[in-house]
Amino acid sequence: MLERQSMMLFKKLTARSSLLVVMMFGLFTVMATGIASAQDAASIPTDPAVVGAGKTLFDDNCAVCHKVHGQLLGPALKDLSKRRDVAWSKAFILNSQKVIQSGDADAVALYEEYGKLEMPAHDFSDDELNAILAYIKDESAKAPEVAQAEEAPAAEEAVQELAGIFDNKYMSIILAVNLLILVLILIVLGLTINVLTKYLNEKAELAEEDRELASQRFDFRAMLASKPVVFFVTLLFVTLVTKTVLDGLFSIGVQQGYAPTQPIAFSHEVHAGQYEIDCNYCHTGVTKSKNANIPSANICMNCHSTIKTDSEEVQKIFAAVENNQPIEWVRVHNLPDLAYFNHAQHVKVGGVECQTCHGEIQEMAVVKQHADLTMGWCVSCHRETKVNAEGNPYYDKLVEAHNKRSKEPLTVEDIGGLECSKCHY
Amino acid sequence: MKNKKQYWKGLEELNREPEFEQHAHSEFPEYLPVNLNKREGGNDSGTSRRDFLKMMGFGISAATLAACEAPVRKAIPYLNKPVEIDPGVANFYASSYINGGDYASVVVKTREGRPIKIEGNKESSITMGGTSAQQQASVLSLYDQQRYDAPRIAGKKAEWQQLDEEVLGALKRIAAEGGRLAVVSKTVLSPSMRAAVAAFQAKNFNTDHIIYDAVSVSAIPAANEKSFGRAVIPSYDFSKADVIVSFDADFMNNWISPVQFSAQYAKTRKLIDGNKEMSRHYQFESNLSLTGGNADYRSPIKPSEQGLAVAQLYNELARLAGEQSLAAKTNIEHVSRAAKDLWLARGKSLVVSGSNDVNVQILVNAINSMLDNYGRTINLDVPLKTRQGDDKAMAGFAAGLKSGKYAGVIFLGANPVYDYVKGADIAKGIKKTKLTVSTSDRRDETSELVNYVAPDHHFLEQWNDAEPVEGFFSLAQPTISPIFNTRQAGESLLAWAENNISYYDFVKSCWKKNLFPMQSSQLLFDSFWDESLYSGVFEPGKGKTSAGKAVFAGDVNEAASGIAKTYKTTGEYEVALYAGFAVGDGSQANNPFLQELPDPISKVTWDNYAAVSVEDAHKFGFSMKEENTNMVNVTISGKTYELPVVIQPGQAKGTVGIALGYGRRSGGKVAEKVGLDLYPAVGSLEGYQNLSVTKGVKVEPSEKSCRIARTQTHQTVMGRTNVVQEATLSEYQKDPFAGREFPHISGMDGTLSPTTVSLWKGHKYEDHHWGLAIDLTACNGCSSCVVSCNVENNIPAVGKEEVMKRREMTWLRIDRYYSSDGKAGDFEAMEQAAANPEVTFMPMMCQQCNNAPCETVCPVAATTHSTEGLNQMTYNRCIGTRYCANNCPYKVRRFNWFKYFDNNDSFPDNLSQNNELGKMVLNPDVTVRSRGVMEKCSFCVQRIQAGKLEARKDGRKMNDGDVDVACAASCSAGALVFGDMNNPESRISKMLKLKKSDNVNVKVEAKEPRAYHSLEEINVQPNVYYLTKIRNKDSKGSNA
Secondary structure, three states: OHHHHHHHHHHHHHHHHHHHHHHHHHHHHHHHHHHHOHHHHOOOOOOHHHHHHHHHHHHHHHOOOOOOOOOOOOOOOOOHHHHOOHHHHHHHHHOHHHHHHOOOHHHHHHHHHOOOOOOOOOOOOHHHHHHHHHHHHHHHHHHHHHHHHHHHHHHHHHHHHHHHHHHHHHHHHHHHHHHHHHHHHHHHHHHHHHHHHHHHHHOOOOOHHHHHHHOOOOOHHHHHHOHHHHHHHHHHHHHHHHHHHHHHHHOOOOOOOOOOOOOOOOOHHHHHHHOOOOHHHHOOOOOOOOOOOOOOHHHHHHHHOOOOOOOHHHHHHHHHHHHOOOOOEEOOOOOOOOOOOOHHHHHHHOOOOHHHHHOOHHHOOOOOOOOOOOHHHHHHHHHHOEOOOOOOHHHHHHHHHHHHHOOOOOEHHHHOOOOHHHHOO | OOOOOEEEOOHHHHHOOHHHHHHHHOOOOOOOOOOOOOOOOOOOOOOOHHHHHHHHHHHHHHHHHHHHOOOOOEEOOOOOOOOOOOOOOOEEEEEEEEEOOEEEEEEEEEEOOEEEEEEEOOOOOOOOOOOOHHHHHHHHHHOOOOEOOOOEEOOEEOOHHHHHHHHHHHHHHHHHHOOEEEEEEOOOOOHHHHHHHHHHHHHOOOEEEEEOOOOOOOHHHHHHHHHHOOOOEEEEOHHHOOEEEEEOOOOOOOOOOHHHHHHHHHHOOOOOOOOOOOOEEEEEEOOOOHHHHHOOEEEEOOHHHHHHHHHHHHHHHHHHHOOOOOOOOOOOOOHHHHHHHHHHOOOOEEEEEOOOOHHHHHHHHHHHHHOOOEOOOEEEEEEEOOOOOOHHHHHHHHHHHHOOOEEEEEEEOOOHHHHOOOHHHHHHHHHHOOEEEEOOOEOOOOOOOOOEEOOOOOHHHOOEEEEEEOOEEEEEOOOOOOOOOOOOHHHHHHHHOOOOOOHHHHHHHHHHHHHHHHOOOOOOHHHHHHHHHHHOEEOOOOOOOOOOOOOOOOOHHHHHHHHHHHOOOOOOOEEEEEEEOOOEOOOOOOOHHHHOOOOOOOOEEOOOOEEEOHHHHHHHOOOOEOOEEEEEEEEEOOEEEEEEEEEOOOOOOOEEEEEEOOOEOOOOOOOEOOOOOOHHHOEEEOOEEEOEEOOOEEEEEEEEEEEOEEOOOOOOOOOOOOOOOEEEHHHHHHOOOOOOOOOOEEEOOEEEOHHHOOOOOOOOOOOOOEEEEEEOOOOOOOOHHHHHHHHHOOOOOOOHHHHHOOOOOOOOEEEEEEEEOOOOOOHHHHHHHHHOOEEEEEEEOOOOOOOOHHHHHOOOOOEEEOOOOOEEEOHHHOOOOOHHHHHOOOOOOEEOOOOOOOOOOOOOOOOOOOOOOHHHHOOOOOOOOOOOOEEOOOOOHHHHHHHHHHHHHHOOOOOOOOOOOHHHHHOOOOOEEEEEOOOOOOHHHHHHOEEEOOOOOOOEEEOOOOEEOOOHHHOOOOOEEEEOEEEOOOOOOOOO
């Protein structure tokens, strides 16, 4: 067991360090090439305001199909300004079909490479185009930092894991030694008793009572029937049964780990993990409603009208749309009707990450209920979580009042987060 | 105040009847039958407590086992999500409530595409954001299984195409034969519908369009024709009137345009923002109506005295004006006082009459003319269109149909077989007529008899428009796609005129042609349309000054001689019929929210009854004990109606009041078998509908007794004096604290204010502190808040049997107190008190006490206090000990004795929770409570949380008005004001003049002199404040 664990750990560590090496290498290359071809894209602005505007435009218009680093539906846009000339890029963004039809070799090659997937035409002004290109350029340059930032905590985690294992190892050794010492003491005591009994038995002038005591044999049955033993065994039994029953009762309705088979084998691992599609893109209600919303079929069709259209699972979406028959997903996270939960409150106002409650959803091929969704779980989070009050004037009065009486940060509990009618009405 | 008023909820309490005394102390009646089947005695048939416990034991283990296997739940997203809908987020659409002539501009709240709540539209200058109880309840009738699910031919389901073909074929045959057609409708508010009828008439030129109202005022346009040469109903402006005199016009409940009038009236009754003047209201009527309950001076008069009372007022005024008076000799109480007040308030007064007698209305016109009210409080240039019925045309139609004059008839959403006096004739006539069509959206007495039923959409499913007042338009848009295979009535009519246009296009084209040119702010029709659709109203008539003075040209003497002829006391008893309070004319009788809504005066639910005066009851030996009462045989024109007796204080002696709108023979399982149908008893006077029956009435006690479901005596004040605090206007003007009581408790150092000693440690409210202020002077008891609360909070309708056991579930009730200066025990004074008492309406809901007694006694902490001042009720923690209800001083907690949902066998009337369709009305943000838990008003905590979330999402502080509770939002009088008492800018803080208190036991102090807490002496410190009831009465001793 221990071996397997350490083996896995080793694998993990080696995998991560090799990733690290690759990343470092990438960083060097980027830096080198960046210096080499800086003058090519002189016309692209570098003003942070323009880059910011470009980010918004990119997120709103391009991010569905493109990433700067890595391929999504369309090619990776990293170092676009170095690979292509600015005028060409602009023309392609505005109307890719026009460029392709003009017979441009690069454009045609791209078109062929990406399965004749058409990039829709966009109605951008020249300033907007510049802003987008500025953002891509800016983003191309700083990418490795992001990757590294992600790496750091992982390594730290690994170290901690390792420490835990060493702790466990020591524990068992100490326990074993202790046990050995106890056994030795028992043997010594037994021997002492034996010697003493023999000595007493050999003595002649012993009183009747003492003789009886000395010749006493150890009676296992009598011991079993003795009151203290019966009492302790009963107590143990009752305690165990009670605990089992209580645990059983408390687990009623708790479906932690529930991972039903869905009518369509949709994988979050692919969509949220591999392609890094923002949760918000499909779960549109998450910032405005109590429901995060399971996406309607038309959202699936935004991409799947052209992507993987021959997949058996995607065909099911087509069938649903054609037959006008909505898809009946199996609900994974079921809160009882008496509890009111609002996604917008937690995600938009509280700034809670989806993963906090739903687990590493981007790694789930089949969605599984991560948390137990009990009231105790809700309450303990409300006790610990700090209120995301910064920049939200709604909380000003509460923060002010809280700061007067305490130095601790303001938690959800402090603003009535444990009150019944927060969730029950 | 030295002279203490005595408050009483019912005659039992006033008379200190032993049963009442005994039961007043126990919260529940002595029997607590757990088993529903054990209705009529018999112990052996019931389940014993032991059996019950056994079942419980089994139930728990069964439930535990069952719970181990969690059911698979499905999540079904849209195939193609509409852009404007986000599941979980409510959408609001401006629309219009239209039911015959009843109208309100509304905002419909929808969730996931289904309407769940109706709010008033504040953009409308007609209804000003107000709604009535019926309008609040109407959202449930959308999900009524009794609606037609498809068109019908001879009672069998059919396709629209076949129906249209057959109807068109029949129309052509009739046209070829030269036969006459009739289109019968209630008041048509919609200009587009009028155009559709006109289009039909153009195609079938032999068509009469007959309009009638179940309760008609058609004498008013007739009188105006004679007085001013204009056959219209003028618009009335109660808000400009300092003195209001009403002769039997229940203008806050059902007379012409009640929502509008209530809102206007309330404006004159608000003593806030430094205003120290209010209107004075006189009411002369037979039945104690809602409007009469609000009057400062009320005189009970017999129906046969109505005309004489008006004549007397005319005479008194003529004397003051120095004009010639009429020959009339009556001396009705308060008339001369009213005349003096009116004369002083010339041009700022209003006299109205609910009579449908042309002569009376002519005299009322003469009075208003003498008082110079035309052009000020009455405007003939801007007619009201909410009642368009023509009694004479309808009578002609009924006779014509019976005699076979018509070859075809189309009932356009009308049900005259039920709600017209000659319904039986019409039923006979229908059988003789070749082509009979009804567009009723649900099964009713008329649609059952016709050949073709072309069911209409519900008003929440249709495009429509309305013009309640000339120049004030309103749009209705669908808030859900049609649930059943129905079609807009206008579209059907157009289809039968061979015009296959969709009604949406038709309405739009009408607006383009007629309304678009009326404005100039929008250049494009589409933007004009969008703007009108967004706000729900288009009011080109707003702000127009058109008050040309009308010159009265009627013949007063002729009218007076007519009155003298008509109004003579002939019999011992007279019957005054009226449209039922909750169910109105009966068209909404299948709505359990309305059937279970207590009449604001008598507090009777689920029945109509014969209201008799206290004196007459003594004579007959009637008595009412708890829910048991006698029955009485009322014979009207030879037909006998056996009705339960309600001894009604304030009922005019010698009169019997009976409500219309009950006794539906066909109209749904809730509507049928409730009460008796009195429409056949409606009389007529010179061709006009007459709800007073003064001749041929016989009243005899029946041997039978029966049980009625009254909430009146449930929960009583036990003689405490400071629940209602009131004063007269002159007292208030002298001392703003008039009427206030300041209770004291005895301590070691003498008497103390109750707030100085406290058992509780108190709470800290750092952010919000929610509170509600209720102005008892403005509240008129209309009960729209009660239904609004029911719909918002998924409150079940429990049915008549359960109400009789005091188990009604409404979180908000309107306590109605009678009061009088007479002392209890003094028989004569008591008699006088009961004959015509003062009435106070007091909305009572959970007071959200800061020192809540309920919280202290809950053994499982299911009811706790929040950091925002709310008294929270956690259903899933409640184990149902009911200690909290016992310890609640206000008796506002409700216990779920049964499972009211998914329990159709026991609670078939609870339509909103017992079938899949009805459940669509439920508010998804509020839990449906199960059996065995306590519930109560939550201050609409779901709305508070939603409002807070909205502010947080926007990253801003909360503004006043971000949250409004359902009751306050529905109030046309604006009597309820909800808000954050920690926000000095909020309306409630300003209204109550809230200040931080120096007393550590008190959270906030209301500096407004009128503000008080009910039961202040127990120091529970509610977050609900009441403002004293002020009556505009002369103080004692200064009797004019």
